[in-house]
Amino acid sequence: MEENVELAPPDIRTKQNARARSLLRNMFDAAVAAANPIKVLADHLPEKPKGRCVVVGAGKASAAMAAALEAAWPDVPMQGIVVTRDDHAVPTRHITILEASHPVPDARSEQAAQEILQAVKGLGPDDLVIALISGGGSALLALPIKGIMLEEKQNIGRQLLHSGATIAEINTVRKHLSAIKGGKLAEAAAPAQVITLVISDVPGDDPAIIASGPTVPDKTTDQDALRILRKYNLDVPASISHALEQEPTKDPTQQSVNPKNRVEMMATPLMALQAAADVARKAGITPLILGDALEGESSVMGVVMSGIARSVQAHGVPVQAPAVLLSGGETTVTIRSGQKPGKGGRNTEFLLACALVLNGQKGIWGLAGDTDGIDGTEDAAGAIFTPDTLARGIQNGVSAEDFLGRHDSYSFFEKLGDLIKTGPTLTNVNDVRLLLVL
Template sequence: MGAERRNHREWLERWFQAALTAVDPARCLPPMLPEPGAGKTVVVGAGKAAASMAAAVEANWPGPLSGTVIVPYRHAAPTRSIEVREAGHPVPDEAGVAATQRLLGQLEGLEERDLVLVLLSGGGSALLTAPAPPLTLADKQATTRALLRSGAPIDAINTVRRHLSTVKGGRLALRAHPARVVTLLISDVPGDDPATIASGPTSPDSSTPEDARRLLDRYGVPCGTSVAEALDRAQLPPRPDDPRLRRVSCHVVAGAQAALQAAAQAARAEGMTPLVLGDTIEGEAREVARVLIGMGRSCRRWGAPVPPPCVLLSGGETSVTVRGSGRGGRNTELALAAALAAEGIPGFHLLCADTDGIDGSEDNAGAVVDPASLARARAHGLDPWAYLADNDSYGLFKAAGGLLHTGPTLTNVNDFRALLIP
């Protein structure tokens, strides 16, 4: 690796680390803790950051605690009194069903004087697994896989999930009634809507089962007999005016914007001009890649919207319509598509990563590309266009170099992209 290339990648990784530090639960959660209640405090939650959030609560809570949180495999963190259970993600499994039943058992017999502290982050939808009758776990797994491959945005996916569950869409809060419920959220969704984060288990929901049916049809997801029957039998989730939610509150403690602003500050300290394009960018990963590179070309040619040396920062959640049989999450696919869009243009360096450290279901956070990425791939006998068509960005970058590995970060504010134009 040449010194210049190494220096650019080091810059990008430092800015990514600054973003992660800004949304570390140990830093952002304690100032948002509520006052203790007169009764007992029960902590429940789910998501990729749930264990580190629970650890932050324990480190800053003045009294006794109990409860259960659910995290994906390899996302546990040490806790003293809050139980951490691991389960499958992004496709639910038997461990998730058992852990959810354990968590719901913590909410039985509560009184008005008690406090339920709910810790939610991205990933909670798959981990909180309580299929609505007559669905089986296998039904939920098949529907989840189809939704994830369909290219549907996260708000559409979670709308369907809410109507196929007995715990999402405000139903968890009903289990805790009449206790006071305070939900702290680390947002992984564009717009930071509590009803979408982890499919809103403590948030009111104005959607209907018919909305779920329309979304399944729009994205070509088969509505099997069990799914159709579950939607026919589904009761409406609690509405915003439901009196049982009167003592329920939700607070976002961290989101993508905080991460992007921290990265911008770090880039500015390195002499770069940062421009935050937004924290709510959605769309097909390949299309977002082309737009991003187009903006970079404008910066280089016209000095607009900012002149080099600069870095364009963005977040949100892209999607991938899977048509091939390869490996790779949305960030790794975006990186490959961006490298192809920028081919022949000197001086582009791009980091694309999921802030949870796991891009899709692979072992990498994302990928880093530079002006020589495609040449290295071709030197290994690889055809980048063919790999993109097969949705095999992971395979290309594994062979040619460029994968970014962080391991689970124990936080999650979704996609992070930094396009450096020196």
């Protein structure tokens, strides 16, 4: 242990840390910039409509997307409503911006969903609906189906977020408890054409999962949602069980869809990783993208990626150092029943696990962050770990093992001054994880 956490001479350590920190932060910033709606939206717009143009949307990036749309089409009369997370609104001229709660919906989420459904009613075949969809939209559009109270949806949502369920599983349940998700918004807009512009935050970029697919036909069933609730042994109120058990199973192929509707993927996790990789190449570092859709427990992901970094350093496999390992996707943090977690998110938990596995190994640094600027529910996008993270933790009287055990990774990196705080980035292409081997 003492040999592993021994610090390098101060002058060498300072230069290496400064270079590594700067490069990692530049890579992360490039990943975020690659999903900037102002940069990418104009390339995905359809032909201007003959009739009315109604804009709706939901997600952490939806307000910025609305502003970008207005800038790209200054001569097109438009109206509409989008809902975004608190503190994510931006000025617009014609499109109304609403804010609501995330990741657990509130009454404003329900009201926003009702107003958006109303905005698309009574349209004709010459009218155009542009749906601006990004991550976070599931919580921001929370209109329960008949017979279910918002409070019951909120409770199920909280349980799912702590259960270790994947985002695809969580959103499957959300769709079947919703009167607007799972393609229902597009059905309400018929016969108008619906063009959905998407910034993806989910593994695989499935538009039916992003924000629970309010304009995309749903291929899952009520029985799928029930199986997920039972899989994670959730405390399900009778009203929800009854609604899912009694609702007749719909054939997804029979969902009413305008054949002119289409989805345009504006920005994805892979695009963000490729932008980060370009920064590494320009710095003389070989990038290796391990995947844009990696899922699993955050701490386990830390063990796996740290093991690959060690192989790079020791054997030049699967890539020769100097190199950086990149991955995207959404990991999970499972909270045990009865456990009261500390402050943390999936990215800081991943990094703290990395630091413990590497145990002060020289020449390896890491950064992980959520591209929306908010890791979980805290005010940091993520953090950075360095070869001397554990040693500095000891110097500050904090144990990495203890903090990881109680899911308090935010507090650990806060004490070391290694949190990354960007504020809301107004976009979201999920997490970016970087391990730099010099």
